[in-house]
Amino acid sequence: MQKIQNYINGELVDPIGGNYLDNYEPATGQIYSQIPQSDHQDLEMAVAAAKAAKDEWADMPAEQRANLLSKLADAIENAGDEIAKAEAIDNGKPISFAKAVDSYRSAANIRFFANATTQFSSECHSMGAVGVNYTLRDPVGIVGCISPWNLPLYLFTWKIAPALATGNCVIAKPSEITPMTAYLFAKLCIEVGIPKGVINILHGTGASIGGPIVEHPAIKAISFTGGSATGKAIAAVAAPLLKKTSLELGGKNPTLVFADCDFEATVKEVARSAFSNQGQICLCGSRIYIERSIYDKFKKALVERVSKLRIGDPLDESTQHGALVSKPHMEKVLSYIELAKQEGGKVLCGGSRVELPGRLAEGYFVEPTIIEGLDIQCRTNQEEIFGPVCTLQPFDTDEEALALANGTEYGLATSIWSNNIKRCHTFSRNMDFGIVWVNCWSLRDLRTPFGGVKSSGVGREGGYEAMRFFTEPKNICIKY
Numbered sequence: 001m002q003k004i005q006n007y008i009n010g011e012l013v014d015p016i017g018g019n020y021l022d023n024y025e026p027a028t029g030q031i032y033s034q035i036p037q038s039d040h041q042d043l044e045m046a047v048a049a050a051k052a053a054k055d056e057w058a059d060m061p062a063e064q065r066a067n068l069l070s071k072l073a074d075a076i077e078n079a080g081d082e083i084a085k086a087e088a089i090d091n092g093k094p095i096s097f098a099k100a101v102d103s104y105r106s107a108a109n110i111r112f113f114a115n116a117t118t119q120f121s122s123e124c125h126s127m128g129a130v131g132v133n134y135t136l137r138d139p140v141g142i143v144g145c146i147s148p149w150n151l152p153l154y155l156f157t158w159k160i161a162p163a164l165a166t167g168n169c170v171i172a173k174p175s176e177i178t179p180m181t182a183y184l185f186a187k188l189c190i191e192v193g194i195p196k197g198v199i200n201i202l203h204g205t206g207a208s209i210g211g212p213i214v215e216h217p218a219i220k221a222i223s224f225t226g227g228s229a230t231g232k233a234i235a236a237v238a239a240p241l242l243k244k245t246s247l248e249l250g251g252k253n254p255t256l257v258f259a260d261c262d263f264e265a266t267v268k269e270v271a272r273s274a275f276s277n278q279g280q281i282c283l284c285g286s287r288i289y290i291e292r293s294i295y296d297k298f299k300k301a302l303v304e305r306v307s308k309l310r311i312g313d314p315l316d317e318s319t320q321h322g323a324l325v326s327k328p329h330m331e332k333v334l335s336y337i338e339l340a341k342q343e344g345g346k347v348l349c350g351g352s353r354v355e356l357p358g359r360l361a362e363g364y365f366v367e368p369t370i371i372e373g374l375d376i377q378c379r380t381n382q383e384e385i386f387g388p389v390c391t392l393q394p395f396d397t398d399e400e401a402l403a404l405a406n407g408t409e410y411g412l413a414t415s416i417w418s419n420n421i422k423r424c425h426t427f428s429r430n431m432d433f434g435i436v437w438v439n440c441w442s443l444r445d446l447r448t449p450f451g452g453v454k455s456s457g458v459g460r461e462g463g464y465e466a467m468r469f470f471t472e473p474k475n476i477c478i479k480y
């Protein structure tokens with residue numbers, strides 16, 4: 001059975017303690033590889049390597065760093081099909097999605113920040129005849145990047161790329177549930193000649209290696225994406241250590257559909273926003289509010305479209321809906337469907353585990369599920385399910401729609417579907433979310449601030465926001 005290795009000081013190495021975890025293939029429910037259960041000993045090695053590498057990497061001219069990162073982006077692009085296949089096996093997502101989204105964005109993340117390195121500049125403030133201030137943006141030093149399982153290499157590179165671009169050395173931990181593409185990424189780093197110690201990748205659980213990364217005194221900033229409970233636990237450890245944190249956490253995102261929307265296009269995109277990646281994206285729209293005059297028509301069209309999604313083998317190019325990432329996660333999602341029924345919800349489509357034949361018989365497949373008849377206060381509409389489950393609810397007025405949209409503890413992303421420009425602007429201004437999409441969903445421009453408010457997190461990723469996070473400003477004041 002394949003054994004994944006850590007990547008420390010430019011080499012693939014076994015964990016010092018010799019401990020491993022099983023890695024499951026979600027589509028089959030079978031163990032197919034093993035991953036290091038790293039601990040503080042591995043971390044000390046990684047920190048020593050990063051310390052040795054840090055000055056040379058920080059002092060390297062931006063263009064040279066950009067060239068190395070561009071080579072890494074090329075390597076990811078060339079390995080795109082292999083990465084997509086590994087993601088489909090490790091995560092359960094359809095291979096077509098993994099190619100179009102995961103592989104594509106992993107390369108794009110690195111390329112974007114390779115280019116940004118050469119464009120990043122700092123500020124200068126003239127004091128007239130008195131003097132001048134200018135600001136240096138120094139790398140923070142050694143930073144920790146901790147990523148989740150839903151978009152494995154995509155979110156791993158989304159953090160690592162700006163950290164490296166701004167001259168930091170990185171200790172990174174991918175999710176223990178989907179470690180495979182971070183392992184492939186380590187091999188590509190070796191292939192393209194990323195200097196030793198600049199990136200170090202440690203595998204294992206949050207308790208065994210995630211926590212120690214957050215606590216380590218040499219690691220000065222933590223960029224984390226994952227559940228809100230984990231984010232709060234990380235913040236509690238990092239705050240007294242005065243570490244910078246960027247926390248991109250959960251969502252319970254509302255989708256607002258108005259009667260004046262482009263009907264067909266909206267049905268299509270709302271289905272995509274709810275069920276892409278089996279609903280396992282923090283941006284997915286899981287609470288769909290529809291203006292009452294089109295509620296029945298929209299519901300019928302949405303249910304019809306979603307019921308036709310092809311559920312099957314993630315490795316089959318025609319599959320549109322794959323497996324959930326793990327057995328515990330599947331059980332969590334199914335338990336929320338049961339809860340929704342107990343809370344008075346009516347299941348309009350889906351609602352059950354799917355049993356597929358042959359090698360997929362033990363796989364973690366759950367039908368795309370649409371539920372109606374629940375109010376905003378119930379747990380189904382308040383808690384993040386993070387799976388292929390959404391609820392529908394009609395509304396009568398703009399005021400009611402706004403109150404429903406803002407009515408949870410989360411504030412990550414929302415989408416509005418309407419051709420009334422005034423309404424779109426007014427809603428965009430009044431909604432408590434970090435990201436508002438109007439007549440689109442997840443239309444991404446990597447320069448924009450990415451992240452949420454309320455329990456959806458602290459700080460922003462993307463573009464200069466990420467580059468500012470990974471640098472320390474130093475003001476220099478010169479008197480003439």
Ligand SMILES: NC(=O)C1=CN([C@@H]2O[C@H](COP(=O)(O)OP(=O)(O)OC[C@H]3O[C@@H](n4cnc5c(N)ncnc54)[C@H](O)[C@@H]3O)[C@@H](O)[C@H]2O)C=CC1
Binds near residue numbers: 214226250
């Ligand atoms: N992007 C998002 O918004 C995501 C949200 N979730 C939500 O979180 C729920 C739980 O999923 P999990 O896989 O348990 O996510 P998680 O938030 O626990 O895991 C994310 C990453 O954090 C690490 N981690 C866990 N505990 C840690 C700690 N104390 N210190 C440092 N690192 C730690 C994990 O090993 C993983 O690499 C999901 O059901 C879903 O609702 C999960 C993944 C992504």
Ligand SMILES: O=C(O)/C=C/C=C(\O)C(=O)O
Binds near residue numbers: 151444
């Ligand atoms: O950067 C994006 O386009 C998407 C990011 C998605 C997440 O952060 C998530 O699902 O956790």
